[in-house]
């Protein structure tokens with residue numbers, strides 16, 4: 001087992017409250033202080049001459065961030081665009097695609113609720129139907145998930161929205177297999193890789209999905225508001241949610257996709273510009289770079305999961321092969337959704353543990369999900385186990 005953040009002193013790189021056991025990297029990530037300091041420096045440069053920054057140096061930093069992220073994910077930089085978050089990426093694709101009455105879009109019953117809402121919203125505007133694949137829980141074989149998705153795919157299916165890793169269950173979907181099968185059936189995939197960069201190895205060129213959207217502000221630990229949308233070379237006609245100058249700028253300045261996505265109105269671009277720094281800062285901690293980070297976090301999550309199963313007796317939502325650096329368990333009882341789950345509040349208030357407990361009405365279930373990043377150590381999961389024994393009996 002790899003050493004945890006405590007022994008290596010890695011937690012000092014973050015500014016997380018030492019009085020809180022933070023086991024929820026998965027929700028919003030957490031940025032190391034050096035990354036945030038870098039953002040502060042970039043902001044200082046920007047504010048010393050905003051015009052010069054946005055028209056000059058900022059363009060270079062933006063292009064560098066596109067290039068570095070594309071390299072990190074083995075993606076085509078010509079199809080790489082920055083968006084504020086994965087939710088925006090999903091909405092962008094749905095609003096831009098030419099799908100309507102008679103067409104079908106497939107989601108799963110573990111699709112992130114915000115993204116499901118986006119699909120339902122666009123369905124109500126455009127008239128396409130939504131088909132929902134039921135992912136069996138506990139999931140014990142890839143084929144169960146693949147069959148569940150394919151059972152909803154028919155001759156009218158135009159798009160399937162598939163997670164890399166599901167939010168409520170932490171299950172790593174067999175997305176590589178699904179994209180390949182769906183491509184073979186002429187169905188486009190919108191891969192929701194909100195939990196992607198820095199959590200799992202992602203090779204976007206090899207994957208060959210029509211669209212991939214993902215967050216850097218989760219597992220890559222960049223400042224919040226830094227995410228991407230990648231469109232395959234035959235999908236570059238998609239347009240951003242916000243139409244701006246790029247719609248009319250002459251194409252001698254660049255391809256329309258670049259012109260449109262690189263300027264969607266005035267924003268603070270520094271979160272995206274921190275991507276190269278974040279890749280290097282954490283990636284340089286270990287000889288094996290990000291592969292080693294991914295592997296360490298994965299092993300920590302596996303060890304923590306075993307500990308919770310052994311000590312508390314909770315049932316995991318899937319077998320080990322679906323675990324990345326998150327792992328979820330079934331909490332007995334009915335979901336309190338949409339209200340916050342009282343167990344979350346108890347663990348937080350009475351035990352100082354920040355860990356998500358979420359009612360998932362699609363499954364009539366409650367799930368507790370742990371996350372592991374470099375700042376976590378096994379002792380924190382022991383504390384969680386003791387707190388759970390205390391609260392659940």
Ligand SMILES: Cc1ncc(COP(=O)(O)O)c(C=O)c1O
Pocket residue numbers: 026027085086087088112114115163165166167192194195215
């Ligand atoms: C699977 C999944 N998709 C989409 C999102 C949305 O991410 P964001 O809030 O950054 O848009 C999340 C957030 O946790 C998620 O887990």
